[in-house]
């Protein structure tokens with residue numbers, strides 16, 4: 001584990017270099033924050049922009065109900081890949097989606 005010299009958080013992702021001195025290794029979050037500041041994004045907007053970026057890169061999970069089989073499939077979109085990451089019998093239900101998420105995986109290209 002590395003410790004970021006800016007936010008003091010432990011992280012395992014590849015380090016970013018601080019733009020301030022070009023040698024301090026910082027966590028990717030702080031690296032992104034500094035990059036946004038360098039682009040002129042105002043302090044109070046940085047968090048907002050970071051949330052949007054994080055949202056866009058995290059997998060999207062949704063359910064697809066098949067009336068024919070009375071089954072609900074849990075789907076996950078990551079980039080341009082869609083995976084079935086679980087399924088259960090019956091209609092879509094948040095609790096069941098959480099319970100069966102990740103129990104079955106099959107990846108296919110759209």
Ligand SMILES: [Zn+2]
Pocket residue numbers: 004005006007008009026027028029030031
């Ligand atoms: Zn940091």
